[in-house]
Amino acid sequence: MRIGLLTDGGYPYAAGESGPWCDRLVRGLPQHEFDLFALSRSAHQEDQGWVRLPHHVSRVRTAPLWIPEDGTLRGSGERGLLARLVTGGGVSYGRRDRRRFAGHLRALATAISATEDAGTEPATDGGLFTEGFYGLAELARERGGLHLALRSETTVRILEAASRARGAGRTVQSATVVDHLAFAAELERVLRPLSLDWYAPESLGAVDLCHAASGGAAAIPGLLAKRFFGVPLLVTEHGVPLRAHHLAAPQAPFGAPVRALLAHFHGLLAAEVYRQAAVITPGNTHVRRWQQRCGADPAKQRTVYPGMAAGRFATVGEDDDAGGPDTLVWVGRIEPAKDLIALLHAFAEVRRAEPGARLRIFGAPADGDEGAPYLAHCRALAAQLFPDEATGAHTEGVSPVTFEEIGGPEVPGLAQAYAAGGVTVLSSVVEGFPISLVESMFCGRATVSTDVGAVVEVIGGTGLVVPPRNPRALADACIALLRDPERRARLGAAARARALELFTVEQNLAAFRGIYLELISHAPVRREADTVDADGEPLLFATPAESRLLGHWTQPQPSMTGARVPSPADGAEPEGECGGETARRAEPVCVRAAVCGPEDGDA
Numbered sequence: 001m002r003i004g005l006l007t008d009g010g011y012p013y014a015a016g017e018s019g020p021w022c023d024r025l026v027r028g029l030p031q032h033e034f035d036l037f038a039l040s041r042s043a044h045q046e047d048q049g050w051v052r053l054p055h056h057v058s059r060v061r062t063a064p065l066w067i068p069e070d071g072t073l074r075g076s077g078e079r080g081l082l083a084r085l086v087t088g089g090g091v092s093y094g095r096r097d098r099r100r101f102a103g104h105l106r107a108l109a110t111a112i113s114a115t116e117d118a119g120t121e122p123a124t125d126g127g128l129f130t131e132g133f134y135g136l137a138e139l140a141r142e143r144g145g146l147h148l149a150l151r152s153e154t155t156v157r158i159l160e161a162a163s164r165a166r167g168a169g170r171t172v173q174s175a176t177v178v179d180h181l182a183f184a185a186e187l188e189r190v191l192r193p194l195s196l197d198w199y200a201p202e203s204l205g206a207v208d209l210c211h212a213a214s215g216g217a218a219a220i221p222g223l224l225a226k227r228f229f230g231v232p233l234l235v236t237e238h239g240v241p242l243r244a245h246h247l248a249a250p251q252a253p254f255g256a257p258v259r260a261l262l263a264h265f266h267g268l269l270a271a272e273v274y275r276q277a278a279v280i281t282p283g284n285t286h287v288r289r290w291q292q293r294c295g296a297d298p299a300k301q302r303t304v305y306p307g308m309a310a311g312r313f314a315t316v317g318e319d320d321d322a323g324g325p326d327t328l329v330w331v332g333r334i335e336p337a338k339d340l341i342a343l344l345h346a347f348a349e350v351r352r353a354e355p356g357a358r359l360r361i362f363g364a365p366a367d368g369d370e371g372a373p374y375l376a377h378c379r380a381l382a383a384q385l386f387p388d389e390a391t392g393a394h395t396e397g398v399s400p401v402t403f404e405e406i407g408g409p410e411v412p413g414l415a416q417a418y419a420a421g422g423v424t425v426l427s428s429v430v431e432g433f434p435i436s437l438v439e440s441m442f443c444g445r446a447t448v449s450t451d452v453g454a455v456v457e458v459i460g461g462t463g464l465v466v467p468p469r470n471p472r473a474l475a476d477a478c479i480a481l482l483r484d485p486e487r488r489a490r491l492g493a494a495a496r497a498r499a500l501e502l503f504t505v506e507q508n509l510a511a512f513r514g515i516y517l518e519l520i521s522h523a524p525v526r527r528e529a530d531t532v533d534a535d536g537e538p539l540l541f542a543t544p545a546e547s548r549l550l551g552h553w554t555q556p557q558p559s560m561t562g563a564r565v566p567s568p569a570d571g572a573e574p575e576g577e578c579g580g581e582t583a584r585r586a587e588p589v590c591v592r593a594a595v596c597g598p599e600d601g602d603a
Helices: 019-028 043-047 078-086 095-113 127-143 153-164 177-190 216-229 241-251 256-276 285-293 311-318 340-353 371-385 414-419 435-442 455-459 471-482 485-502 505-522 591-596
Strands: 002-008 033-040 057-064 209-212 233-237 279-282 327-331 358-362 401-404 423-426 446-450 464-466 576-578 581-583
Touching (some): 002 216, 043 057, 095 127, 095 153, 095 256, 177 256, 233 505, 327 340, 340 358, 423 435, 435 455, 446 455
Parallel strands (some): 358 401
16 A cells, blocks of 8 residues: 655654654555655754665655744745745735735634633534634645745734633733734744645555654644545654643743644644544554643554564573673663653662662763753763772772763773663653664663653663662662662563563664554545546556556566666656655565565565
8 A cells, every 4th residue: 555654854864853763653654555754944954964774664844943044935846846835935925815815814713712611612523623723724735835925924913812802711811912913923834834735645644544753743634634535643752742732831931822722733733633633643652642642532542552573682682691780771862851860869878778789871962952061061970979899998989980982992882881781770850752762672671760751661670779869769779670680680681571562663664554444444445536436436457457556557666577677768757856846766666566465475
């Protein structure tokens, strides 16, 4: 089948959050054809380029969710073309279309400004929100992009009137003109996917299934594909975009009214995504509960853990070496949410009880403004708490706490980092799915973790869990494992067995392979007009069997006939770009393999 994979700030870009998971999914299902529809978040991400794509990715469409700081759309390449597509090419609506735009925006603004108990937004069908949202989408599809209209004075006046209307929230009612201008700019950015040229029969209308790799902006093209063409939507979330928005809201450069409006918009959008999705696959129970709070139907939810490659940890996991018996290991990105300050204070207690203990911290500062300063603060605190210790008058002092980066001669990879200690520690105060914890379990290491996010679900009784922001409890758990090597070994073996059972790539691919087949089996057949008769019944032999091949079936196929692949010199059409779309020629496969999969075909 043909899958439309929808991403936001991830795959196929080399620098992206969901990149590794999406790459494993696409490469692990070669029997399906994938079309990628990717939204980028910054110029830096686009400059990093793409990862190498497998041959069964037949098409890639990209669009930016950003505009240069000066607001101009410069550039003559793909970026300039996509930017012009996003902004609708400077479309200015006529009088009738302006009235139509104002009506739909008024419905959307009323829904966003209303309080939850105002009764203006029924939970059953989306009410005013869906009326305004899909109305704007249909206008953009028929008449062009919404960029100019959403940044017009009309938009600000409509937002201001909605905030003053009866039923608006108290915080929203206090919004000033500056707040409305800021919210109008943010609204234009989050609604930018409505203005893309992806909603055509030969684009998203040609896929059999839309798979959104996250909620929020990535799922908007999927909503419109279902609206316009009836394409079923599958939504996968390893985190919760709405929760991430709430966590980032205090740092946003907006006032309280703008934060309230954005929070309500994202809440209504999440509810609509969950309402329209045929199946929702949270990455863990923590995400599953958040989705239900946002309106997801439990009957649609299927928990599918993100698959991870266990092979690179096999050597460490199967080795009898238990690592440094007196060494604690921490692995991850260094940022405030990881709470290394509490870990350092806890290790001070560990050193009082076990003077020979060591703490090795492996990781680099997280991207952004907080990572590097936080690492410097942690280094300073470690130097204060643990001055260099020397074993004699003529020996060099060494600190029991070290900050190291993976990739050097001593620690060339992640597996060697986990192998350096007998106990792995996670001290986070905020965590989604703890990837470092699963990697440690693959290595057969006992763990001490804080009770945040999906930690308890992942550990499942194979490690010790303590409350967050409690250095004393963290220290006691570490001391208990350092003093009991037999218990460490038992917990490590149980952790490895659990990880191999639940968190491998194979179980993840098997789950999505079944979900894809289930969804396509329940989806109505969409036939072209020239393949049915006057009564709507399919015409016999209207579509030849050869059309199921992924390549040009009229050309000689090397895999079947042994002929060489046609070259540009023979008049063959070369690979290239057309209209911002990257065209790729798929490798030819046999008919049975294209339909049944490589394991069933006799190619």
